[in-house]
Amino acid sequence: MASLGTDTVTRSGGGTTLRPVIGVALVAALGGLLFGYDTGVISGALLTIESDFGLTAFGSGVVVSAILVGAMAGAAVAGNLADRYGRRPVLVAAAGVFTVGAALAALAPSAAVLTAARLVLGLGIGTASNLVPVFLAEVAPPRHRGRLVGLNQLMITFGIVLAYVANYALAHATHGWRWMFGLAAVPALLFGAGMLLMPESPRWLALRGRTERARAVLARLRGPGDPAAVDAELAAMAAGREGGAAPVRRGRWRALAGRSVRPAVLAGVGLQILGQASGVNTVIYYAPKIFESSGLGSSSAVLATVGVGLVNLLMTPVGMFAVDRIGRKKLLASGAAVMTLALAGLAATLAAGGRHSSFAWPAVACVVLFIAAVATTLNVVVFIIPSELYPLRIRGTAMSATMFANWTMNFLVSLTFLTLLDALGGAATFTAYAVVCALLTLFTVRCIPETRGKSLEEIERELTRG
Structure with a gap:
């Protein structure tokens, strides 16, 4: 701690x-x-x-x-x-x-x-x-x-x-x-x-x-x-x-459509959809496959994957330390921008080198940069932001909608990744994920409010007032 x-x-x-x-x-x-x-x-x-x-x-x-x-x-x-x-x-x-x-x-x-x-x-x-x-x-x-x-x-x-x-x-x-x-x-x-x-x-x-x-x-x-x-x-x-x-006794799901609640639901659910669609879990689940497609041998790909796991673990406390100092919105917006650059770099590396081994380690470096950005920003705030935004009376139900969106997108992206990789190739696939990361950056700037240092009751009052 x-x-x-x-x-x-x-x-x-x-x-x-x-x-x-x-x-x-x-x-x-x-x-x-x-x-x-x-x-x-x-x-x-x-x-x-x-x-x-x-x-x-x-x-x-x-x-x-x-x-x-x-x-x-x-x-x-x-x-x-x-x-x-x-x-x-x-x-x-x-x-x-x-x-x-x-x-x-x-x-x-x-x-x-x-x-x-x-x-x-x-x-x-x-x-x-x-x-x-x-x-x-x-x-x-x-x-x-x-x-x-x-x-x-x-x-x-x-x-x-x-x-x-x-x-x-x-x-x-x-x-x-x-x-x-x-x-x-x-x-x-x-x-x-x-x-x-x-x-x-x-x-x-x-x-x-x-x-x-x-x-x-x-x-x-x-x-x-x-x-x-x-x-x-x-x-x-x-x-x-x-x-x-x-407390809402009946119609909890209908309550999520209320005028004062909609901006919070949009921010929370939108963050889950764009966050998962950025490809973060495909890198975690399929890192060896990505590294092999960049030209690494199987043993080197496994070793590089261990490094990705360690970066993910070690960079998470950095994000925990920063989130109450920098704020949720600035942290996420800057992280999404770095994620965009990292995936664009990976796509460019794969396009230039194909499976040539001389381009393999630059591809690994782009993946490591992407995971470091995810671990310090997106993965830290993805649970924090919705847990703070929703009104107390429907907080649990709103989190259900939010996490259902998260797991559904996780399932869909994981299901389609290998198909996209085979059909489009690595360069086009990661270009598409980079575009999603750019959209996440814009979404953060436009739709996610800053909640740092405010009580949950203050946040609720501000959202209620529009």
Whole structure:
């Protein structure tokens, strides 16, 4: 947690300690670790699974993509449940889903059962991707909300690296792929047990009229340093509730079309669509294929892919540190511009060199620059921005729409990448992704408001006023 700064770990302005909220954030972010681990583990497990179950290429694709289908479903339903029953119980349930999915995958007697297990794991991932950022945003103080919500992305990248390590360590073990899947049950159980000890979101409690309980939770999260600050924060929540932020009992999805909500939904959903359409996950999923197409040998391509993973992990804390200093909008706009240049450079390199080895390492450099920009900007803010923008009364449901768009675009882009690469070639494919990144830059400048340093209630008031 060095990125929080030693001064802020002990005090956060006004005498309020950050230690309690960091503890809550670390437990909640275990959902991000499970997200990353269960997404990344299939890369090492698939080769052995193919031989054990005699999978065809289509069968392997079904096993891999099942988790994305489950994630779409999980993202679609989790927010509505969280708006009804609270963030904490739904996250506890997600931990149970992760545990069941890990056990089912480890014990799967057939490809069909393994596919079902991956669907179950996807439900957990969709729920976690939806609610962990919301929960973190609602418990964090405004001044440090960006980096605390960004902790979710750091844990996702850490989970991916853990999956790669497990894949390597168990590659030659008997039933190694079963252990790869089964190990995920350990952090899942820790996540569930930890969330049982965590408080409910104080903002959800205040929305439901449980004012004294919300006060007690805020006092626990902010520490004993400044009771007046707790009272002021609680008063802002109460004012928001009295000002029309009562919970929506029916028609939550219809509420997303309301005039005061539409700009926030446009910003949140548009960010997910353009962010995924930029090709970021195709580089993560298919990096060896990209490097081979640029002229690298297979062993060098795998080594370069490990480097990409390390860059992704190491650059994420840089973005966490910057997001509350620079601001969400400036950080994303600058990052999208660098992503555009990096992909344009990759397209130009592939067009000039084809598969000639002398152009391979410049292509690798462009990919590394792209991943560094993504890790420090897009991947940090992609969960932060929507978790801050939506009104409290429909925040969970709005996040469902947002993350459903994210997972749907992830699925479509991953499904079409190899087809585009074969039909158009690398140069044209990455030129198209560069154009999307340029559109993301313009979209950020025009449609995404700056939320740095503002309370969630301030943001809601500003959006309501247009």
